[in-house]
Amino acid sequence: MMILMRDGATETEVEGVIVKLHEVGAEAHLSRGEFKTIIGAIGDRDRISQIPFEALPGVETVIPIMKPYKLVSREFHPEGTVVKVGGAELGGETFVVIAGPCAVEGEEQMISSAKAAKAAGATIVRGGAYKPRTSPYSFQGMGEDGLKLLALARQETGLPVVTEVVDVRDLELVCEYADMVQVGARNMQNFLLLREVGLQEKPVMLKRGLSNTVEELLMAAEYVVRGGNAQVVLCERGIRTFETATRNTLDLSVVPLVKNVSHLPIIVDPSHATGKHELIAPLSKGAMAVGADGVMVEMHPDPKTALCDGPQSLAFGEFDSLMRELKALAPALGRKI
Amino acid sequence: MMILMRDGATETEVEGVIVKLHEVGAEAHLSRGEFKTIIGAIGDRDRISQIPFEALPGVETVIPIMKPYKLVSREFHPEGTVVKVGGAELGGETFVVIAGPCAVEGEEQMISSAKAAKAAGATIVRGGAYKPRTSPYSFQGMGEDGLKLLALARQETGLPVVTEVVDVRDLELVCEYADMVQVGARNMQNFLLLREVGLQEKPVMLKRGLSNTVEELLMAAEYVVRGGNAQVVLCERGIRTFETATRNTLDLSVVPLVKNVSHLPIIVDPSHATGKHELIAPLSKGAMAVGADGVMVEMHPDPKTALCDGPQSLAFGEFDSLMRELKALAPALGRKI
């Protein structure tokens, strides 16, 4: 932590900062320039970060030097983490494809999707039982009945399933049925939910919030890991910008960025990011090329009747083509699929 | 709802859309141009909005015509709603000032703040007992002990109190102590929490999410009102933009905008929006000038020791000055204070 004093800060003001640092057992290193005095704070990061420096007299600004997360950083854990979900491994050599409908709508829709996903080569099945929707008048998901259909899909295909939890009171129930628990973009900073998923044992997929920075995403993951659950997979799904041609703006730069600073796997969801099925294939290939550990793609037996996100869902045939393109690309990028 | 067909859409494709509309009892009005065919959908809005038009063959785009909210719209309820919180009224002639510390930190801090708020002329007291924090290493609030101190503050001053609920499991407890329940910016689209606060009777303050549009804010309010609780006050608290000179970008345009389309009161929180105590006074006056029903301002007996948001908190003397400025301004804007 560097504390930059205002032009003409008095000795008393400088002293005031030093006293605060000493109170938490930290040392102060002074650097005096012609106009500015800078105080470097050396000591226990957590204790130092509790000091409200910017409210102290004479302080102009505070410059954090250490990254605010620890457990998810690559310094803390230089080896990449591999997260196991049933037989699938995220974070290893294999590029994992998660596929399935946006929402579980019924047995035939769910089971046929899971089978088509498996047939084409997907290794994890997705499906939403609880749907957070902007409008109270939209379909809100099948709830536990949906969870049961996911379990049935696993039974029929042998593939593990991932589904979103939106209410902390449903967490236990969701964990009974799912192999991986998803925390959605709108809940990325629902800190109590993060804490609770950190206290249970199922692997967690944590989606980046629409307007959250990469650092905030890593801090959210820190909440989960700190609870004791290090099986976390991050997911980039587009951020909100001024551009309206796509639903959100997919930020593929975060993939190599996260790989540099964190040991957690990261996948990409091009379906929610773009909202357009014709963009799924090129952006899935883009995700693989920038180094993502997988993609999560929405598919549906009949996108035009989907209760949720039809325009961004692939028909089975389109999904099959996508998988063939990804398989053709993988070797050139040193990946298996 | 207008459905715009692609150039060269076939008769079969146009017919496909019409069939879907008839299935939900709606009528289709065709308008054929040289290049484009447009289908106007007339009928029950909720049923029509369930049709995934954009996934139908030949459809280029869908243009919503009706606003997606009803109960919170001014068409539905032309008179402005006045929300009563203890003796205070939000949405009437009076410009309401809500003041208090970001977080409840202890008895002396809370009670002295409440007394200073009252002495200066505030009519509602705020204080956070549960604090959603980006870092798991930051102070997370006093919990129920904080709620008890809020109740004590009310007893000592006679002013009603507002506090945030972050966990749906705490809602009943929060309602026992608080006169108004706050749903924070990060929970604006925590739809289950919205539903639950809509099922209880305490008035609700709903803060705009950092990256949510005005329309989404009104949809979130629709969740609450639809549950049965129409005592909702909206709160603009800044949105996330590229600008880093302020913590967020305060969007004062939404105040007259919301007044035009909704009957709900709306207040402004300049403390969280700017993160800078020196901007609170001018922006509070700006809020009054654009027609807000009040402001919510953070204050602290000693901002430089605050456990949360010190840099944006006013000292008691600064808060007193602010109140005097607002009182001087109010008559010129036809407001009481």
Add this chain to the structure above:
Amino acid sequence: MMILMRDGATETEVEGVIVKLHEVGAEAHLSRGEFKTIIGAIGDRDRISQIPFEALPGVETVIPIMKPYKLVSREFHPEGTVVKVGGAELGGETFVVIAGPCAVEGEEQMISSAKAAKAAGATIVRGGAYKPRTSPYSFQGMGEDGLKLLALARQETGLPVVTEVVDVRDLELVCEYADMVQVGARNMQNFLLLREVGLQEKPVMLKRGLSNTVEELLMAAEYVVRGGNAQVVLCERGIRTFETATRNTLDLSVVPLVKNVSHLPIIVDPSHATGKHELIAPLSKGAMAVGADGVMVEMHPDPKTALCDGPQSLAFGEFDSLMRELKALAPALGRKI
């Protein structure tokens, strides 16, 4: 400038930075922590800022400490600058209202607007002769004929006129006719145009770019002032965000922010910011309340036939009402009008 070295940076790497500093005659102040070494650079700001520190081995990041602008800063010139445009003064006690049509369309339109502006109490007249338009198929302005009509408007009303220059080759011509030269939002970082308006003597109105930070706005003003022309008025006109309910998001926080760090006057353009005539009045009052030195408002004898920006233009009667509201408000804010 603070140079933060990476964890484990070698002595050679630290030495490499110090050598670079010495090369430009600057001193290096070292601060060594447990993990991090920080080097404070003391010396001539301009020479130091030329060093590409971030490309030097071992450097993690560079933290600028001094503001990157000088001539426009309040430290450099503690008194507020007052810019004179004809008889009007921007930056003093008077709240200045600039009014007129978006584009000059013809003699009757321009002259009637100027007269209505004057009758209601405006003190500067605006009108665009060169219009930068997103579409090549939109009306692009009357050019020199428009400038002549502006000069005629000045002759008829005695009020000074302001108009935009978009092509550096037209600057001399524009200066012949106008009392103040406007650099529009899209040209805020057209550095050659900034340099040229800095070399002539007419006062300059510099509008903030749609996606430019306050710091970049001040840097753009630095270009002009550095050329020798210190008669610069800044103008906030809304920034581009994810919100689509208004054309842009008016950022009123920048007004007190700029007042703190710069001596230049700043006005607000609510017409371009919102794109909605019904929001002009509340936001003009908001602008006055946050401390702006004036507003620039679009008006038109018949907004529904305007060739440009009709929806955001006020009819004469509406403009007259606005002026009456502003006059009623001014005394409570210590302003004349």
Add this chain to the structure above:
Amino acid sequence: MMILMRDGATETEVEGVIVKLHEVGAEAHLSRGEFKTIIGAIGDRDRISQIPFEALPGVETVIPIMKPYKLVSREFHPEGTVVKVGGAELGGETFVVIAGPCAVEGEEQMISSAKAAKAAGATIVRGGAYKPRTSPYSFQGMGEDGLKLLALARQETGLPVVTEVVDVRDLELVCEYADMVQVGARNMQNFLLLREVGLQEKPVMLKRGLSNTVEELLMAAEYVVRGGNAQVVLCERGIRTFETATRNTLDLSVVPLVKNVSHLPIIVDPSHATGKHELIAPLSKGAMAVGADGVMVEMHPDPKTALCDGPQSLAFGEFDSLMRELKALAPALGRKI
């Protein structure tokens, strides 16, 4: 164009819109719903788009139906355009790599860069002679001397060169030396510059503005093509968002999006988008995977001494590695390099 009337718009108001349409020779198609009347405008797009519908009484909103650009649309020109720059072709089977320093700094720097670029397999050389810089105190480029060094680089390597024009008065000079003229991000809506580059014959590279939508980018290209020059290559270089971990946010989705709606080639500039040299390789591969026609990459003989953008420049060895990775990837994506 669809004109949506307000609830309860009168017959006279509806008639007013129809009269306006008839005035420009267009037809009006009425569609009356229970609450809303919608008027479809059929006729000459350019003439209809001049009508300020939103300012007409009773009009709620106007919905554009046709795309606002014509000449650059794929409907207008279904075949993809191939732009020839010397021996290089952009828009064909070959993935083109443009490489060179951010700024021309001197003969040795420029010539060695060009030779290294060629040796590694690049087919066009870049280098800035005129540099638009945020600060007036930063290096502004070598001007004509820089252009001469670019010409020398072409002579030495046989590769064509591209360089930016910032001042319309320099255009003729730039065209004398360069094989392709670049319009930079800050000038994307410098409409007069667009018009002028449209009137000359050298191919044009048009970079997307930091805060411009894809539609605005295509409208800017329309300005150039309408002038008579259809040899335009678009370039995605990152947009400004709230994320600060990268300089800008690279929006790779626009590549397949543009390919769908326009016939113009599009390339990607990962250097300016990210500002970080360690992200160039993964994002260049990502650009190829999403279907871009090439990349433009900054390189420098000694990035740590670069006068401009050192942190994002590749050293020669890094550039050589990048080329090898791209060559290995190309066949799997059906591209030559």
